Amino acid sequence: MGGKMFIAIDSVFLTIYLNVSAMQIGAISSGIQPGLTMVVGPPGTGKTDTAVQILNVLYHNCPSQRTLIITHSNQALNDLFEKIMQRDVPARYLLRLGQGEQELATDLDFSRQGRVNAMLVRRLELLSEVERLARSLQLPEDVGYTCETAGYFWLLHVYSHWEQFLAACSGNEDKPTFVQDRFPFKEFFSNTPQPVFTGESFEKDMRAAKGCFRHLKTMFQELEECRAFELLKSTADRANYLMTKQAKIVAMTCTHAALKRKDFLQLGFKYDNLLMEESAQILEIETFIPMLLQRQEDGYARLKRCILIGDHHQLPPVVKNMAFQKYSHMDQSLFTRFVRLGIPYIELNAQGRARPSIAQLYNWRYRELGDLPYVKEADIFHKANAGFSYDYQLVDVPDYLGKGETAPSPWFYQNEGEAEYVVSVYMYMRLLGYPASKISILTTYNGQKLLIRDVINRRCVPYDFIGPPSKVTTVDKFQGQQNDFILLSLVRTRFVGHLRDVRRLVVAMSRARLGLYVFCRRFLFEQCYELQPTFQLLLQRPDHLALNLNETTSFTDRHVADPGLVQLVSSVEEMSGIVNFKMHQVYQVCLS
Structure with a gap:
């Protein structure tokens, strides 16, 4: 139900503000449903934008699920990845594997090592914030020594202070300045550009107080995610944990998937959704390999959604051996085969690129x-x-x-x-x-x-x-x-x-x-x-x-x-x- 509601709201937004066609909305709606979704996208119809919107909806509606992105080339993967970075998906959940990562138009490093370093830097930033919070509550600063001590600090002090504050608020809704006077973390938020509380109304200040608490809760949740990087000491272990557990959206080329399949299986790599962009340019065998990068669980495949986006009217996969190309028709992609076999697909029908x-x-x-x-x-x-x-x-x-x-x-x-x-x-x-x-x-x-x-x-x-x-x-x-x-x-x-x-x-x-x-x-x-x-x-x-x-x-x-x-x-x-x-x-x- 949550998914359908999100799409209903999003479709209005997409139509009015993003110049997106009705067929694109249909493709996004189909893409978040379990099973196979095929989208034929003629030139300029927004194949990449449709893919990014599907990923965005899946991330927000199914936060526990992991998505694998596959394309045939580094250029196509980087174009898609750069658009995902512009969405409200936190950078810590994004990972780009393979050789083309250096060509990404961003100051952030989305390789495995780059993401590990970013998590370690973020851990230090958050622990310094925890120390500042402890000082504001007049408690010893050593609660910010590790992610573990910070977790205990959250349970024993921060959350308990919040519960006491909520209990005190009940029955005092008629006092406009009550929240301003009694909010326990007022000193921690004193460095905001404008005062958090106005003292004009209880309801307005209570909304601000809840917003402040959400910020603290998010901060400690991030620290909990950093805890594994604190416990694991070797760079390789940290990088493998990031890939198999931490990252929600993992992107790679079909070539990288084929080369590293054995490593992925050994590490226990898991994913729930597979999205292939420009899949009409990917060989049939190269389309199957990304579907088999994880072991079955109790005899069942974990894969829930497979989204193939491409255009069989544009160039096929490159097969340099003429015998394979001509006699075995190896240059036909699985995407093209499905279209020819009559498997239902959605065809985007409005271009927004050219005159x-x-x-x-x-x-x-x-x-x-x-x-x-x-x-x-x-x-x-x-x-x-x-x-x-x-x-x-x-x-x-x-x-x-x-x-x-x-x-x-x-x-x-x-x-x-x-x-x-x-x-x-x-x-x-x-x-x-x-x-x-x-x-x-x-x-x-x-x-x-x-x-x-x-x-x-x-x-x-x-x-x-x-x-x-x-x-x-x-x-x-x-x-x-x-x-x-x-x-x-x-x-x-x-x-x-x-x-x-x-x-x-x-x-x-x-x-x-x-x-x-x-x-x-x-x-x-x-x-x-x-x-x-x-x-x-x-x-x-x-x-x-x-x-x-x-x-x-x-x-x-x-x-x-x-x-x-x-x-x-x-x-x-x-x-x-x-x-x-x-x-x-x-x-x-x-x-x-």
Whole structure:
């Protein structure tokens, strides 16, 4: 009943304040029920937010239960973990296992050793507070020597003083200053910024007194949790206790779970709930292993809930052995198998990431993917991208220096023309004032990624006012991430290559929030049958980059539907000329 009430209250909060769809609320409600929950989340529909909300509800409604979080990559795990840290789950109950913990964007250390050190530091802080409390009650300070002595102090003195105070209060409700005069811990709370008690009314002061006592109770409960770290002397024992008993939410990658399964079984690792994010990217066997990290109790599995969140329309697990991939269909995840077998799932149906126009490039792949009110109403989605006529565009890149795609070694595809064009557009954006952190450059091949990085090191890094972009990486590696502006190089000029897999196309088109510019060989990709729905939309606009050279900063009031004064760029060399002219203007300003 408690769970249902929490969801009822939370659904109103979610709908009004967090721009969350009704399907997300349904997914959260389903996720807290026992059994299997499957959530299909198209790009930008808030898979991670849904997962975090499920974890938050489970923690508050089932405080004695432990939850294991599994993802396929450190990047995805850190994104999820950082959002959990923003919720009201105490840091002492969170634990991040594995190698990627150092990349977490936080000052706190959530590794096993980091959490143990934090508990020991917290123990000293709390014991000093206990000593201060003892002084305020005019008792010896040695009650704060250990967690054990502090526990006795709580029972014999603190709690008994509170009970005596409550007994004295009964029958004196008509005296406004009674609580202020008789509260036993008044001196301990004398260092608050404002007086705790006003003496104006008994009820108001009594509420404040109960709040003060709750603070003391929480303090001694925390000390009780620190007691094990006081008794255990070795670092390894403390770390193992933290993992098997203390932490309520434990996060790791599926690879770490597979490598350490034997250790988890030996230590008696226990958990009640399993949540897998991006589970469509996890191999079938890697999905089963996290379910088997604990021994059965009396022949019964302790696992109560299994929540699988993913998108089978995006990239599958990576299987490098072609025989396994093609003949045994090993690149099918358990999540995808369940969907194909007709197991019921909840499909999130409203995206809140991209402009509605950009979302049209990939929403044809889903049943009913709409837009949250936020992306229709927010100013940022109504304004055009300064310096560009359109918010998305396909740019046809001809041969550069007589060459299209090249392969210096087998499967190592590069396209120098696209690399130079993409970097020129990046430099143009930086010269207008776009932040480098808001621009990512993606490509479909590792060879092109390395070539683009070389061009950036040659053309951008020497200039402080340009510098490198947020990321230069492949489409496959960027799954699960996003940025405001994406410059995408498709590389191939002879054969379509592995972009023929529609799942890769969906990932490529769905990474941008405000601007997507695709650099490719038009005649090759427009003829590919699998890619028709997306490329038909792209080709409704000119296939030469359309710039608005009247706009000289990254701010504009022009509406996104208004292309403004269009200037079409006919070649890589012309784009380089525009960038060189703008660089010359910057130098002139600096000299003057």
